[in-house]
Amino acid sequence: MISKNKSINKKQLEYMAFINKENEYRHHTYDEEMLQYEYLKEGKIKAIEESIKMFSSSTVGVLSDNPINNIKYLFVASITLATRFAIEGGMEPETAYNASDLFIQKIDKCKSTNEVKDIHTEMFTFFTKHMNELQKKNIYSKPIVLCMDYVYYHLNEVINVTKLAEYVDLNPSYLSTLFKKEVGITITNYIIKKRIEAAKNMLKFSDYSYSDISSYLSFSSQSYFIRVFKNETGLTPKEYRHKYYRISFD
Missing domain, CATH: 1.10.10.60 (Homeodomain-like)
Structure with missing residues (x-):
């Protein structure tokens, strides 16, 4: 992987693209990712259950040589987006940020990739159900x-x-x-x-x-x-x- 003391250059980017291609890794398209978070924002529980499977796929990009660290990094990126979309959808910022902090603390203690995946599912379910309840009430402008x-x-x-x-x-x-x-x-x-x-x-x-x-x-x-x-x-x-x-x- 990349040395922490070196700047990322074009050659390294090309190498990462090659590695991801060789191992059939791929990053989900922008539309795929945004659709997932739109489901969350709109409180669509059934739709989010299907889209969560995307995270469990083995064809995601590599962020670390360590499998557990890799999935934890993906989780942090995911919950950051989930939090922002929830706030945009009307969730009180304090509630969203505190939930985000608690979920990150939970995955920090995980010892296996399956544990992280379970908490990722729990996180998406929590936010989506909360947004679903908000849909039944008045959403803040x-x-x-x-x-x-x-x-x-x-x-x-x-x-x-x-x-x-x-x-x-x-x-x-x-x-x-x-x-x-x-x-x-x-x-x-x-x-x-x-x-x-x-x-x-x-x-x-x-x-x-x-x-x-x-x-x-x-x-x-x-x-x-x-x-x-x-x-x-x-x-x-x-x-x-x-x-x-x-x-x-x-």
Whole structure:
């Protein structure tokens, strides 16, 4: 295979094409791959079950001399696309990214190619079923998905309607109305809920102090953080940590 210290050149590309041809390996066409992820995005469970067989084929390209590493690399590429298509289809970015992380952690522990294939099937099934359920509900429009994505990645910063409106190039008043209509709560309440969800995880799985958590998640003061946290959960941060600290989530 290619040395990690050398740049890829034309000759190496030609050699890889030769090896893939000799061993009857092939990369699936762009249309084949996109169709698979469109099935996922549209929540077509039966169609995805058929297309999953594509991944099990022995005629895929070689990314590593090690068979297990090879299929793991393919899985990571696959779940990256699956995650993006799911988000485009209306899945909350936070849900999609967290699911992606968990599946990658699972395949990292795999000891055989069959284990990876099973988890790949599980991953596609999870996303497709989730999208199927979304099809039965109201799917979020692109501006709303972009706002959710922005909130997810900027919880430690000051976020407001004006900033989000600039990000999605919409009038603040119109965005506020659209968000409330599609999501069912105001943008401000959505941001608070996501910050409280993040705070809950930090309380459960870290030793950060209450003041550190409050500051990191951009609450105006520790007292405000405690008040909002209790309003959302019924418990103070101290009570929540005492009840749930490091409880296993396996």
